[in-house]
Amino acid sequence: MVVASATRPARLTLETQAIAPDTTALRCLDWDRERFDIEFGLENGTTYNSFIIRGEKLALVDTSHAKFRDIYLEKLWELIDPTELDYLIISHTEPDHSGLVKDVLAKAPQVVVVGSKVALQFLSGFVHQPFQQQIIKNGDQIDLGHGHSIEFVMAPNLHWPDTILSYDHGTQTLFTCDVFGMHYCNDDTYDSDPEVIAPDFKFYYDCLMGPNARSVLSALKRMGDLPEVKLIATGHGPLLKEHLTDWVENYRIWSQAQAKAAATIALFYQPGYGYSDVLAEAINRGASKTGVVVEPVDLTTTDQQEVREIVDIAAGIIIGMPDSTAQTSLSTILATAHNKQAIGVFETGVVGSEAAYPLFNQFRDLGLTPSFPVIRVAEAPHEALLQQAEEAGTDMGQWLLRDRTVKQMKSLDTDLDKALGRLSGGLYIITAQKGDINSAMLASWVAQASVEPLGVTIAVAKDRAIESFMHVGDTFVLNVLEEGNYQPLMRHFLKRFPPGADRFATIKTYPANNGSPILADALAYVECTVVNRLDCHDHWLVYSTIETGRVSKPDALTAVHHRKVGNHY
Incomplete structure (x- = not known):
């Protein structure tokens, strides 16, 4: 069953579906969300999933994002009597999963909130009211009756320090919250088409789970002590059952490679x-x-x-x-x-x-x-x-x-090095501003990519500070340097700045329409909005549309960067 929001029809929707005996999923579908934290520029929206388990006792696994407050709570109290709710299991306390805990407690003050010690500490700071709680450790179980015995698996740092997984022995369902999730929103409750969702699954892993690869392997080892898992009920995206073994094995392979390398x-x-x-x-x-x-x-x-x-x-x-x-x-x-x-x-x-x-x-x-x-x-x-x-x-x-890095610079064949080095490009400074923070980068891998609309591509190394300013929806300025007059700006922006330093403290700038700095000594500039990003291994290829621009010296030429070798800048 799908319920649409009255204010944004078909854009904030809620789906309820029986996914196992006595188990119901409430999937809040956020079709238009374009960003999730600083890591994610989203192309396919996301979902926030929570679950009801009915035994002799009644349990709710997670809640939802506060933006779904009205339609989520209306449907929740339609499905269950708040006076009969016994347990609220908190997989972790990130607000997109715990944003409605206070509302649940208001209707069901008798409920026992179950979570890790750290989660319950965090939650106390969120809800600002006393509540009944039960701290669980790895291997602890809660018997809901009718065969629904919930066993808990500690999974710290995936991707918050308070994360737990919950396994229902009665249905062989593992509730994992962020783990094995993806930011992907569609009408299919399950992983029916793996080729379509695989890129989002990998991107999600790379951003949230890969940085904690050893913690992933520890969690997988603890999962190995459980009986067979037939369904993984994730907190984001489709639930995993059609190709479950493949998804879990991907986590194992990626994490082993990451931890080793x-x-x-x-x-x-x-x-x-x-x-x-x-x-x-x-x-x-x-x-x-x-x-x-x-x-x-x-x-x-x-x-x-x-x-x-x-x-x-x-x-x-x-x-x-x-x-x-x-x-x-x-x-x-x-x-x-x-x-x-x-x-x-x-x-x-x-x-x-x-x-x-x-x-x-x-x-x-x-x-x-x-x-x-x-x-x-x-x-x-x-x-x-x-x-x-x-x-x-x-x-x-x-x-x-x-x-x-030095080893990689020496790793390519000499002839290939020299051949790649003949691929020359212009010299540019990318500048960006968000609120009170700014960043900049010298760039040469820049090219016009489209005419209608006007667009450019820029290759940005993944470890550059400005990468966080160039996600889908972000804006920036591409400053073009002038032949014969670029050395001072190039030397300045090639310096290593201390963490958090203002890159423009000694540079003359004025603000663009999008708020980013325009370099006063640049030959030209264009204001850009990020539309898409392509993963190119060690770089992001960022495609952006152009909003406006100006040339300060119509007869001057763009500075050109000629390299001797092609395996480093």
Whole structure:
């Protein structure tokens, strides 16, 4: 059954369907969503899935996004009596899944909220009211009756630190929330056409799960202890049953390759403490763009042997300052770290937390290489601070992969190198502004791509800071450099800027219609809007339409970049 929103017919809809005995899916279909967090420029919308399980007792697995409040709650209370709801299982507390928890509690105050310790801590901060709760650990079970015994599998860092999976022994259904999901919205409840959804499945994995490849493998190992799984009920996109084995095996293969091939950053922090979560997420996002594996670790709950093992394999260590209860873990990290590793430290905005600078200096005295200055947190994180955190993660990732980058530069045949080097291009500066944050990049892989509408393509390396400013719907300015007058701008924008630094502090600019900086010394500029992105392995090929433009010197020529070899810039 599909219910349409009265305000946006056929664009915010809700589908209910029986997916197993005594089990009903409520799928909120968001047809027009174009962006999801900073990672995703969406082409096919998304869904938010929650589930009702009826035994002698009644359980609801997750809720939905707040934008579906009216139609979701109306349908939920039509399907079940709120006074009979016994359990609300929280797979994780990201708002797109827990956005209506407070509304459910208002109608069903007797419900027991079930989740990991970290999830319930997070949730308390969201709902701001007392509620009945039950903390579960790996292997714990809740018996709903009529054969529906729900067993819980801990899956931290997929992709939040509080994630759990829930397995119904009665129907052999595994409820996974973000894990195995995808941002894909259509009328098919299941994975009937794998060729159509496979690109979205892979893109979702690459953005959210791949950066935590070792955590994925740990979760798959715990899943292996379960009986047969016949249906994976995801939190986003279609449910998986037609080709279930293939999807799970893809996760295994991709994660094994990622964990084996990439350098690892151990990201230690205390979930739920100050602003540690949002800063850790930004650092993780920035580091992951470079191709390293980021292993988030809870400083307060992780066994000390596991802490030692993670530090031992890590090429880089980043620590968010915890409270005094994590002192044992900090001592273990200090005792295990060695001088071939990189180090970074960030504050969490809590008065009384462990001091950042003394710890940072201890690691430096051990011979570890500082990757970025200590990130100071004096107030609630704003866009500029989050950009600084993201760029700090990128800086460490690039530093860890520096030897691989040099090796790749030397890897191609000499004749092929020289042949590719003859593919010359112009010289351009891409500039972008979002609110109070900005970014820029020197570019030469630029070409006009369409006439109607006017459009250009730009190849952007995945580890460039400006990549986060060039998702579908974003705007930017393409500044054209002038032959014979480009060296000062080129030298400036080739510099390595500290994380979060203003690229335009000493450069003369004026604002474009779309808000991005126009370089006053550029030969010409065009204002662009990102329409699509193509994954080209180590680059994104960004196709953008042109809104307007201007030439300052009609008779001047565009600067041209001639390379000697073609396997690096």
